[in-house]
Amino acid sequence: MSDVAIAAPAARRFRLPPTLVMFALGWVGLMLATAFLADVLAPYSYTALDLRNRLAPPIGFGGVLIHPLGTDELGRDVFSRLIYSIRMSLLIAFGATLIGAALGTSLGFLAAHFRGLVEQCVMALVDFSASIPFLILALSVLAFFGNSLTLFICLLGLHAWERYARIARGLAISAGSQGYAAAVRQLGASPWRNYGRHVLPNIASTLIVSMTLAFPEIILLESGLSFLGLGVQPPETSLGSMVGYGREYLTRAPWILLSPAAVIVLTTFSVSVLGDWLRDRLDPTLR
Structure with missing residues (x-):
């Protein structure tokens, strides 16, 4: 009986993820593979024109096989543009998420280490960053300084950095009061080694979950800014810019807008599901 009692909790702990999580994993994996293999998968360049098939419908609605998802107002293949848009949007989202996590975690460790005046600053x-509506800040910066891909990614990286700062500060203070961090300090380890080699690995699971929750928010922000014309600029393309261009042809050629919109919805939903699943798996208080 004791062996059965021990085996049952282990089986529950390592059971397969639910169907929804498996779908989310598969979709995110598909998006990553599409982004890495965009040059191989896309049948045309995202700027190639085919004016004879302008606004051609997708297959199943009277379209032709050479353009499976139809074409846009300039005869550009929607399927090819969708593939390259996935690469661009994921690049922006990953880059901005990493920038925000690195900035917020560093400032959180800084506040936890020095305390006093540095912590208050x-x-x-x-608090100041959290009180400013980010969309208004982004619109102001992009309208004043112009737009480039590097500036755009760095600007989106400022989104939710205060979330990482609060988490890193609180967990670093908690780790500092525990035995392992104090022992490392007493052995003469530098603050860089203490936080980088000992504190950070112990709080990484919480930061990773926070990143998975911020990732879909950045995708939506990128889509919204590109929809307004302040995001990715032509001739580059992203999911948000495809939706922005497709809104003018919503009644005549809805496939221009529906394909990238569906990808945005499924991607943000899948990453959110994975974030919730990781939180349940990595948080010991929820086991």
Whole structure:
């Protein structure tokens, strides 16, 4: 009986993820594979024109096989543009998420280490950043400084950095009061080694879950700014810019807008599901 009692919790702990999580894993994997293999998968360049098949419908609605998802107002293949848009949107989302996590975690560790005036300044900056509507800030910066891909990614990286700062500060203070961090300090380890080799690995699971929750928010922000014309600029393309261009042809050629919109919805939904699943798996208080 004891062996059965021990085996049952282990089986529950390592059971297969539910169907929804498996779908989310498969979709995210498909999007990553599409982004890495965009040059191989796309049948045409995203700027190639085919004016004879302008606004051609997709297959199943009277379209032709050479354009399976139809064409846009300039005869560009929607399927090819969708593939390259997935690459661009994921590049922006990954880059901005990493920038926000690195900035927020570094400032959180800084506040936890020095305390006092430094901590007060960091937390005041956190509160100030959280009080400003990010969309208004992004519109102001992009309208004043112009737009480039590097500036756009760095600007989106400022989204939700205060979330990482609060988490890193709180967990670093908690780790500092525990035995392992104090022992490392007493052995003469530098603050860089203490936080980088000992504190950070112990709080990484919480930060990873926070990143999975912020990732879909950045995708939606990129889509919204590109929809307004302040995101990715032509001739480059992204999911948001495809939706923005397709809105003018919603009644005549809805396939221009529906394909990238469906990808945005499924991608943000899948990443959110994975974030919730990781939180349940990595948080010991929920087991």
